[in-house]
Amino acid sequence: MVRFRAALVACLACCILVAVPALAKEHKEKKEKDxxxxxxxxxxxxxxxxxGKLGHADATDAPKFLHADWTLTIDKxxxxxxxxxxxxAKAKETVLGVxxxxKxxxxxxxxTYIGQVTGKNTLIVKYLEAGKDSKVASITHYRRDAAPETGK
Known part of the structure; x- marks a missing residue:
């Protein structure tokens, strides 16, 4: 009886050792697809x-309501x-994101930008800049003309 239990425990341990890497790989692949x-x-x-002093618009001492066109290019x-x-139309900046x-x-x-991917080719991004020389609060609705051909 003791040998049977030991064999059963050893068999279960082997099954777990085999299953865990496969489950981890499946979880990673699912997460990458998400x-x-x-x-x-x-x-x-x-x-x-x-x-304030604005990089993409003329400087202003008082709050000014603006509407601008943007191009966001994510190349990597x-x-x-x-x-x-x-x-x-006035300037270009590097952006880093996650x-x-x-989200x-x-x-x-x-x-700083906070936003949401709302569809395959749409996203909404809010921008906040709280500096001594300039202050900005903005919301932009973006559309991508066509999704890249990456197989995702």
């Missing part, structure tokens, strides 16, 4: 209130991390 592919060129229009993505540029499910978080030289 990360949206955000590479490509995104175009959007923003609704903004800003004041590795899992949930990505990088690219954000450009207006995805948490369909998107980015930074540039002086501000």
């Amino acid at each position: 990360v949206p592919d955000v590479t490509g060129v995104w175009k959007g229009a923003s609704d903004t209130v800003a004041m 993505q590795d899992g949930p991390s990505f990088s690219g540029t954000k450009a207006s 995805l948490d499910g369909h 998107i978080y980015m930074v540039d030289d002086d501000g």
Whole structure:
């Protein structure tokens, strides 16, 4: 009886040792599939209130309501991390970001973005810049013309 129990425990331990790596691989593959592919060129229009020395608009001493067109180009993505540029008619900045499910978080030289991937080719991004020289609060609705051909 003791030998039977020992053999049963050994058999169960082997099954667990074999199953755990397979389950971990399956979990990793599922998680990678859950990360949206955000590479490509995104175009959007923003609704903004800003004041101070502004990189993408003329400086203003009082709060000013602005509307601007933007191009967000994400050219590199590795899992949930990505990088690219954000450009207006006046300037261009490097952006770095991460995805948490369909939530998107980015930074540039002086501000922070929080948003959401709302569809395969749509996202909404809020931008906040709280500096001594400038202050900006903005929301931009982006659309990607076509999803990249990556097999995702």
